[in-house]
Amino acid sequence: MTHTSILRFPDGFLWGAATAAHQNEGGNRNNQWAAWEQQPGRIHNGAVAGAATDWWNLETAAADFDRAAELGLNSLRLSVEWSRIEPEQGVFDQTALRKYTEMIGLLRARGIEPMVTLHHFTDPLWLTDLGAWENSRVEGYFTRFVARVVEALGDQVTLWCTINEPLVYAYLGYLGGYFPPGVNDPRRAFNVLRRMLLAHGRAYRTIHRLQGNARVGLAHNVRVFLPGDPARAADRYAVALLDRIANRNVYDAITRGRLNPPLGLGQQVTHLIDACDYIGVNYYSPGRAAFDPARPGQFFTRQFLSPKAELSDITPNGEAYGEIDPHGLYLALTQAAAYGKPLYITENGVPDHDDDVRPRFIATHLAETWRAIRDGADVRGFYHWTLVDNFEWAAAWSLRFGLFDFDRETQTRTPRTSAAVYSRIAQANGVPVNLLEQVAPGYGSGLDAGS
Numbered sequence: 001m002t003h004t005s006i007l008r009f010p011d012g013f014l015w016g017a018a019t020a021a022h023q024n025e026g027g028n029r030n031n032q033w034a035a036w037e038q039q040p041g042r043i044h045n046g047a048v049a050g051a052a053t054d055w056w057n058l059e060t061a062a063a064d065f066d067r068a069a070e071l072g073l074n075s076l077r078l079s080v081e082w083s084r085i086e087p088e089q090g091v092f093d094q095t096a097l098r099k100y101t102e103m104i105g106l107l108r109a110r111g112i113e114p115m116v117t118l119h120h121f122t123d124p125l126w127l128t129d130l131g132a133w134e135n136s137r138v139e140g141y142f143t144r145f146v147a148r149v150v151e152a153l154g155d156q157v158t159l160w161c162t163i164n165e166p167l168v169y170a171y172l173g174y175l176g177g178y179f180p181p182g183v184n185d186p187r188r189a190f191n192v193l194r195r196m197l198l199a200h201g202r203a204y205r206t207i208h209r210l211q212g213n214a215r216v217g218l219a220h221n222v223r224v225f226l227p228g229d230p231a232r233a234a235d236r237y238a239v240a241l242l243d244r245i246a247n248r249n250v251y252d253a254i255t256r257g258r259l260n261p262p263l264g265l266g267q268q269v270t271h272l273i274d275a276c277d278y279i280g281v282n283y284y285s286p287g288r289a290a291f292d293p294a295r296p297g298q299f300f301t302r303q304f305l306s307p308k309a310e311l312s313d314i315t316p317n318g319e320a321y322g323e324i325d326p327h328g329l330y331l332a333l334t335q336a337a338a339y340g341k342p343l344y345i346t347e348n349g350v351p352d353h354d355d356d357v358r359p360r361f362i363a364t365h366l367a368e369t370w371r372a373i374r375d376g377a378d379v380r381g382f383y384h385w386t387l388v389d390n391f392e393w394a395a396a397w398s399l400r401f402g403l404f405d406f407d408r409e410t411q412t413r414t415p416r417t418s419a420a421v422y423s424r425i426a427q428a429n430g431v432p433v434n435l436l437e438q439v440a441p442g443y444g445s446g447l448d449a450g451s
């Protein structure tokens, strides 16, 4: 580490922040999350997204885009809200589409390349009434919506993310009961996941039909599992099984077109073969897994946090959000890279209200990204979750992920130290070694930086 001063990233690397419509726009009342927020006991402290960070007001959005540009970011991931664009089944709102055109124009005017997500957890209420992603017609509904968006925004957008975290939508909504519709039924969860992957494939084809130079992928919430006891074969088996179910099944579906159990019987779906131009990796923390014969419903596995690990902020259920482990990102990237596609880190971040961890978190996760690139992963961009603290779903305003602190009462944004750290990295197109040494003393010596 003495012979290099920067962990340099490839030319043209995208340095971004990731956001989502319902968490930022405010005023979304026509989707299933807004309805869920009205139900007692669903959201921490009974909170609602409400005005959120007020991005539907384009002046506010523009001011935040200025903040991103001032940090030196050259990309921003944002989503469009289906329930605004298609408020009733088959009825498309041109005013909403025009507003998104303007919003994206504001990014472009600042030299910020948009990555547009077409589905980020929220469904219009009309779709909820039809059974949402359990309805066999959802693929058709989704692709019709996607086509309208691409026709409207295609002049300004070529980087598309079809669906954010199908696994999380399916699991938390249909296995944990933590997200709407609050169901607990594995069969339904896997059915939803399968339909989302199939719909991704249709959306992929639709976008390419409309736009020759599109780059289309989905954002997968990578679960990096570590064995509870590495010496125990049963725990290693638990890890391999969970890895197959949570990660490899998704990659196999969108690259090889295979629907492996429990998503299918191993059949190959033509429209899913090679259905991505990149894989979007969302990584926050690893999970520990152990074999547990008492849990047949969980594939005989138990997941837990290591008491020895460094933990991030506590969620409303009293547990830490996750373990902090930059090396997990290296593992996530090298695993995904083996599928032969370019990668974007579509989300990475940490809930850290006092920002005592985030500066180190950012620098070390990017150091591990650099190492994965050195070892052959074709990583094209990194999106920190998130720019300004926003509505964190069921945890509402209690988890703070922003580079900017957000005061909901006054709508005031205040930059955290981590904003300056990320800014230095983005502007240098790499991690300056002295910065890494400053925020994570000793970390660089394990990296074998080369020249």
Ligand code: FCB
Binding pocket: 020, 023, 164, 165, 168, 221, 282, 347, 385, 392, 393, 401
């Ligand atoms: C991801 C979601 C994103 C945000 C972060 C913290 O799972 O995609 O909307 O909530 O977690």
